[in-house]
Amino acid sequence: MANADDAFIRQSFDLIDGLDGLSDPLDVQKTIFDLVARCGFSYFAITRLPQPGERIGPNLLLSVWPEGWLSHYDQVGHYRHDPVVRHCLRTTEPFAWSEVTDDPEATPQTRRVMEEAREHGMGAGYCVPIHDAHGFQGGISMAGERIDLPPRVRRAVHLLGLYAWSAAARTTQQRPKPAGRLLSARERDVLSFAAQGRTREETADLLGVSIETVSTHLRNARSKIGTRNTTHTVIEALRLREITL
Amino acid sequence: MANADDAFIRQSFDLIDGLDGLSDPLDVQKTIFDLVARCGFSYFAITRLPQPGERIGPNLLLSVWPEGWLSHYDQVGHYRHDPVVRHCLRTTEPFAWSEVTDDPEATPQTRRVMEEAREHGMGAGYCVPIHDAHGFQGGISMAGERIDLPPRVRRAVHLLGLYAWSAAARTTQQRPKPAGRLLSARERDVLSFAAQGRTREETADLLGVSIETVSTHLRNARSKIGTRNTTHTVIEALRLREITL
DNA sequence: GCCGGTATCCCCGAAAACCGGTAGAGCGAG
DNA sequence: CTCGCTCTACCGGTTTTCGGGGATACCGGC
Numbered sequence: 393m394a395n396a397d398d399a400f401i402r403q404s405f406d407l408i409d410g411l412d413g414l415s416d417p418l419d420v421q422k423t424i425f426d427l428v429a430r431c432g433f434s435y436f437a438i439t440r441l442p443q444p445g446e447r448i449g450p451n452l453l454l455s456v457w458p459e460g461w462l463s464h465y466d467q468v469g470h471y472r473h474d475p476v477v478r479h480c481l482r483t484t485e486p487f488a489w490s491e492v493t494d495d496p497e498a499t500p501q502t503r504r505v506m507e508e509a510r511e512h513g514m515g516a517g518y519c520v521p522i523h524d525a526h527g528f529q530g531g532i533s534m535a536g537e538r539i540d541l542p543p544r545v546r547r548a549v550h551l552l553g554l555y556a557w558s559a560a561a562r563t564t565q566q567r568p569k570p571a572g573r574l575l576s577a578r579e580r581d582v583l584s585f586a587a588q589g590r591t592r593e594e595t596a597d598l599l600g601v602s603i604e605t606v607s608t609h610l611r612n613a614r615s616k617i618g619t620r621n622t623t624h625t626v627i628e629a630l631r632l633r634e635i636t637l
Numbered sequence: 638m639a640n641a642d643d644a645f646i647r648q649s650f651d652l653i654d655g656l657d658g659l660s661d662p663l664d665v666q667k668t669i670f671d672l673v674a675r676c677g678f679s680y681f682a683i684t685r686l687p688q689p690g691e692r693i694g695p696n697l698l699l700s701v702w703p704e705g706w707l708s709h710y711d712q713v714g715h716y717r718h719d720p721v722v723r724h725c726l727r728t729t730e731p732f733a734w735s736e737v738t739d740d741p742e743a744t745p746q747t748r749r750v751m752e753e754a755r756e757h758g759m760g761a762g763y764c765v766p767i768h769d770a771h772g773f774q775g776g777i778s779m780a781g782e783r784i785d786l787p788p789r790v791r792r793a794v795h796l797l798g799l800y801a802w803s804a805a806a807r808t809t810q811q812r813p814k815p816a817g818r819l820l821s822a823r824e825r826d827v828l829s830f831a832a833q834g835r836t837r838e839e840t841a842d843l844l845g846v847s848i849e850t851v852s853t854h855l856r857n858a859r860s861k862i863g864t865r866n867t868t869h870t871v872i873e874a875l876r877l878r879e880i881t882l
Numbered sequence: 883g884c885c886g887g888t889a890t891c892c893c894c895g896a897a898a899a900c901c902g903g904t905a906g907a908g909c910g911a912g
Numbered sequence: 913c914t915c916g917c918t919c920t921a922c923c924g925g926t927t928t929t930c931g932g933g934g935a936t937a938c939c940g941g942c
Contacts, residue, residue, distance in 0.1 A: 398647065405646070405789045484769045485803065523768040524729045544650045551796050558730065576888060589869025591928070605890050611931080612888090621898090622929075623868040624834025630872075633723060821918060836898065850920050856900080857918090866928090867899075885941090892934075899928065907920080912913105 397544050400430065404548040411559040420559045421454040427552065431541060433534040435514060438560040440530040451530070453560040461512040470505045480521035480531050486550045488539065489517040513537065518546075520553030532556055575634045579613040582606050584635050587626045642789050645675060649793040656804040665804045666699040672797065676786060678779040680759060683805040685775040696775070698805040706757040715753075718746040725766035725776050731795045733784065734762040758782060763791075765798030777801055820879045824858040827851050829880050832871045 407427055414420050428436045437455035439448060448462065448471055455462075464470075471477060479492040493506050509517075517535035532553040541549065575583070578599075585595040592610070596603040610622055617632070619625040629635045652672055659665050673681045682700035684693060694711050709715075716722060724737040738751050754762075762780035777798040786794065820828070823844075830840040837855070841848040855867055862877070864870040874880045 398643070401646065401650070402643065405792050408792055409788050484799070543654050547650050547653055547796055550799075551792055554729070554795075578889065586868055587872050589865030589872075591866075593928085601889085602891055604892060607929080608890080610929085614930090620834030621836075623831055623871055626868055627832050627834075627871065627875075631726065633726060823919065838898085846919080847921060849922060852899080853920075854918095856902090859900090883942105887940090888938080890935095890937080894933090895931095897928100897930070899926105901926075902924100904922080905920095908918085910915105910917090912915085 397542055400545055401548045403427065403430075404552050408552065408555045411555055414559060415563060417454055417560065417563040420556070420563050421456070424454070424552070424556050425456050428534045428549075431534070431545065431549065432536055432539060433518075434536040436532065436534045438530070438532045438557060440561075453530075453557075453564045458512045458514065461509070461514070464508070464512075468508075470508075473502050474505050475502050476517070476519050476533065477531075480519065484521060484523055486518060486520040486546065486553065488541075489519065489535075509535070518549065520550055520557075522554065522557045530557065574616055574632060575613055575629065576609075579609045579616070580629070580635050582609040583613060583622075583626050583629050586610070586622050587630070587635065642787055645790055646793045648672065648675075649797045653797065653800045656800055659804060660808060662699060662805065662808040665801070665808050666701070669699070669797070669801050670701050673779045673794075676779070676790065676794065677781055677784060678763075679781040681777065681779045683775070683777045683802060685806075698775075698802075698809045703757045703759065706754070706759070709753070709757075713753075715750045719750050720747050721762070721764050721778065722776075725764065729766060729768055731763060731765040731791065731798065733786075734764065734780075754780070763794065765795055765802075767799070767802045775802070777805075819861055819877060820858055820874065821854075824854045824861070825874070825880050827854045828858060828867075828871050828874050831855070831867050832875070832880065 404427060407423060410423070411420065414423070424438075425436060435455075435457050437457050438453040439455070440451040440453060448466055452462070475492045476489055479487060489506070489509075493503075509515075514535035515537045516539040517533055518539055518541060519531055519533045521531045522529050534549070581599060582592075582595050585598060590598070592603050592606040596606045599606070610625070613619075613629070614621070614625050617625055617628050619628050626635070649672060652668060656665065656668070659668070669683075670681060680700075680702050682702050683698045684700070685696040685698060693716055694707060697707070700707075720737045721734055724732060734751070734754075738748075754760075759780035760782045761784040762778055763784055763786060764776055764778045766776045767774050779794070826844060827837075827840050830843060835843070837848050837851040841851045844851070855870070858864075858874070859866070859870050862870055862873050864873050871880070
């Protein structure tokens with residue numbers, strides 16, 4: 393049995409090396425599904441974290457998922473109560489669904505999500521949360537009637553999930569990489585002053601420009617980084633090392 | 638050779654399973670060092686991300702690191718220019734130091750960090766960035782005169798890094814959590830949300846209190862820390878380690 | 883020469899944050 | 913049992929920021 397496990401691990405590692413070369417998302421999907429199927433899973437899904445109010449549907453990167461379950465899931469709004477999603481926000485380590493269903497503070501809605509999943513042929517599952525420099529980003533879930541993963545296979549699945557995510561993200565979305573510096577010198581200036589608690593007016597005086605100019609710089613910085621207000625922008629700019637204290 | 642690699646992978650997986658049982662940080666350190674030494678590394682360090690303005694020193698969790706290099710690193714303020722740290726903010730995948738030193742926009746300071754590292758016996762290194770639900774948290778670096786990691790060994794090291802981090806964080810932090818003695822718990826809550834770009838109204842909803850209460854907390858936090866507005870307060874609270882990202 | 887990015891400036895209405903004062907309930911320490 | 917702190921909540925008025933339009937000018941690259 394241990395030999396079978398090691399064989400699986402070897403295969404996983406080979407597959408991970410192979411993922412880099414793929415450019416068609418369907419190839420990635422097929423490759424991953426072949427492997428998770430060998431662990432006894434019938435389904436898998438790689439998904440981004442939906443924005444508040446958004447549905448899961450448009451955020452699915454790759455999936456082999458029960459017919460109807462996804463639309464039902466979105467329709468009912470299960471996302472907000474899904475204990476698996478909740479747990480992803482708390483941990484970086486992969487976990488079996490069964491580990492989170494006996495949550496002490498489980499609500500009726502929470503229980504309902506899991507019951508209905510079972511009715512769709514997903515009585516058990518395993519989830520790998522994905523985090524990056526900006527926090528929780530999504531996850532990869534595998535599901536079937538029942539699962540039985542030996543510890544070392546779990547590790548391999550963990551690693552597989554991480555690279556599957558990268559491959560899925562890479563092949564399904566063509567995003568212009570802001571390789572170099574994201575912000576202009578002036579934008580960094582105004583954010584530095586903002587970090588010191590300066591108002592736009594003060595910053596304008598200190599830089600010798602008008603308050604509208606400062607506002608424009610702040611606005612452009614917001615839209616570049618994709619933040620919601622100045623505070624958020626300053627924090628993110630700090631994290632991106634665009635500014636220092 | 639492939640057999641040696643597989644043997645290493647098996648060992649790594651066994652070690653990962655064993656980490657859970659350890660409670661003494663020195664055991665963790667010894668176990669990890671034994672393994673990384675087998676890959677040809679002479680040093681390793683597991684470190685948290687320092688808060689802005691802080692030094693690396695107090696944030697090292699576990700390390701076997703060249704004498705003098707750390708203090709020099711802190712003294713010179715290398716941290717702010719270290720290309721390895723910079724790269725950790727952009728990627729979740731492990732990388733060799735050599736991959737980031739030929740950065741097109743390398744500054745003289747950046748180059749100096751790497752040159753001085755080489756003089757301390759660390760001509761090459763490999764780094765596994767660590768991210769959790771709150772973003773970039775730290776990393777584990779391995780270094781030596783020269784490295785040569787076959788792809789599958791890299792994967793194993795990646796996984797090892799993730800679990801080594803967990804074990805290091807678990808065993809080393811005896812947390813006097815009331816570290817934040819200046820602000821109240823609620824004040825820290827509202828500042829954390831503010832750091833995420835939430836409005837007072839959103840924060841009020843999320844905390845289940847009225848918007849006036851949130852305003853009061855923000856006001857009190859401002860007057861306690863002596864800051865000028867919310868942005869300033871968040872930045873200072875971060876520096877004071879009252880909140881984390 | 884055109885285009886994209888940058889830097890500058892302008893306007894205006896809506897939304898949010900700030901300010902200062904007030905105040906009851908709860909709780910733990912002295 | 914006070915005293916102090918926290919958490920909660922409200923009010924009215926002022927200041928600041930946000931959002932979405934504009935505009936002009938410079939510069940560098942294809």
